[in-house]
Amino acid sequence: MIISLQHLHFHYRKAQPVLENVNLSLAPGRIYGLLGRNGAGKSSLLYQLCGLLFPTSGECKVMGYEPAKRLPAFLQQVYLLPESFHLPDMNITQYLRLFAPFYPSFDHDAFKRHLVAFEIPREQSLQALSHGEQKKVLISFALATRAKVLLMDEPTNGLDIPSKRQFRKVIAGCLEPDQCMIISTHQVKDLDSLIDEVLILEGHGILLQESVSRITEKLSFRQVMSLEESEAPIYSEGALKGYVVVAVNRQAEHSRLDMEMFFNAVMVEKEKILSLFQQ
Amino acid sequence: MEFNNTQAIYLQIADYVCDQVQLQHWPPEGKVPSVRELAVNLEVNPNTIMRSYEYLQQQGIIYTRRGLGYYVSEDALRKVIALRKEQFLQEELPQFFRKMFLLGVELDELKARFEKFKTRQAKA
Numbered sequence: 001m002i003i004s005l006q007h008l009h010f011h012y013r014k015a016q017p018v019l020e021n022v023n024l025s026l027a028p029g030r031i032y033g034l035l036g037r038n039g040a041g042k043s044s045l046l047y048q049l050c051g052l053l054f055p056t057s058g059e060c061k062v063m064g065y066e067p068a069k070r071l072p073a074f075l076q077q078v079y080l081l082p083e084s085f086h087l088p089d090m091n092i093t094q095y096l097r098l099f100a101p102f103y104p105s106f107d108h109d110a111f112k113r114h115l116v117a118f119e120i121p122r123e124q125s126l127q128a129l130s131h132g133e134q135k136k137v138l139i140s141f142a143l144a145t146r147a148k149v150l151l152m153d154e155p156t157n158g159l160d161i162p163s164k165r166q167f168r169k170v171i172a173g174c175l176e177p178d179q180c181m182i183i184s185t186h187q188v189k190d191l192d193s194l195i196d197e198v199l200i201l202e203g204h205g206i207l208l209q210e211s212v213s214r215i216t217e218k219l220s221f222r223q224v225m226s227l228e229e230s231e232a233p234i235y236s237e238g239a240l241k242g243y244v245v246v247a248v249n250r251q252a253e254h255s256r257l258d259m260e261m262f263f264n265a266v267m268v269e270k271e272k273i274l275s276l277f278q279q
Numbered sequence: 280m281e282f283n284n285t286q287a288i289y290l291q292i293a294d295y296v297c298d299q300v301q302l303q304h305w306p307p308e309g310k311v312p313s314v315r316e317l318a319v320n321l322e323v324n325p326n327t328i329m330r331s332y333e334y335l336q337q338q339g340i341i342y343t344r345r346g347l348g349y350y351v352s353e354d355a356l357r358k359v360i361a362l363r364k365e366q367f368l369q370e371e372l373p374q375f376f377r378k379m380f381l382l383g384v385e386l387d388e389l390k391a392r393f394e395k396f397k398t399r400q401a402k403a
Contacts, residue, residue: 168322254287
């Protein structure tokens, strides 16, 4: 396991816990999708993993290191792409010269390729770029660091429609077997074809951690004209043509996971769904 | 490639590979794109492509050469057709029958139409 949290607690103020008794084991070579409502603690969790926040109690181990100690040997293998950021007043070449040396595995060719894929001009001053373009520079940088642990907080926020596609292509081509990516997102439709495993953060802890294949083994996602057509529906939403249904997968169907529906279903029918996965 | 919302992505990708084989875009004994190449192309997680390739390998449609990657099996075309025929009989035909039943269409009524369809296909 590349990331292991045990009984991790964290609060800013004692009366208001942010993370309570979080237990989590994440493997390399996988992309995890971190889902949760606003204020559920997604960003706080990511910050714990890269040493920007320290646990109040409990254990946090990433690649065998304790992030809170912030050892250089640890920091050069982890990268956090924050949701909001501020870039210094310089051009991309200067930015690289300043920041790339912190990452010994930094891949300059890959960085160039990603910039080309995102159609970012290299000579531009970073400040002259739009917010979306700045984000693309940071995404390119993040992937080029070849960090073993890559944390991305809402990476597709602010990207235009064609760039979301580029983003998926770039990520799909980058994942290494010894690398673990965690992507926190509300834009599940942008990313659902990339995610191996779903983490849902709710009530200050990890409510659910399941691979996409296990979710679709237990549940079936389908569209039906009337609710009677579907066996054992757990959750449904009205749609233009009938209903979208999350049901117990009794026929061993191979349906496609609708991550948005799944998330809503977990929020509304917590016990029913969790009990399916506990079997 | 556009994925539909109903079927698991790994099966849709397997279907895409079967299309390539059936259309003979990927010839027998030809190399299949690497996992990474197809992942970038289709914008999906490489682990999902791996799952599709493992599934296709179980079906005997592709095989691995150690250290070289995946190749199309010699008799892939025959296997794709057999697999798809089975899928048609198991999955699509019952739905078709259900519609026939609901609409009161008898088999005799279809027979003449199917013969006509076949001659048209043969000419085309």
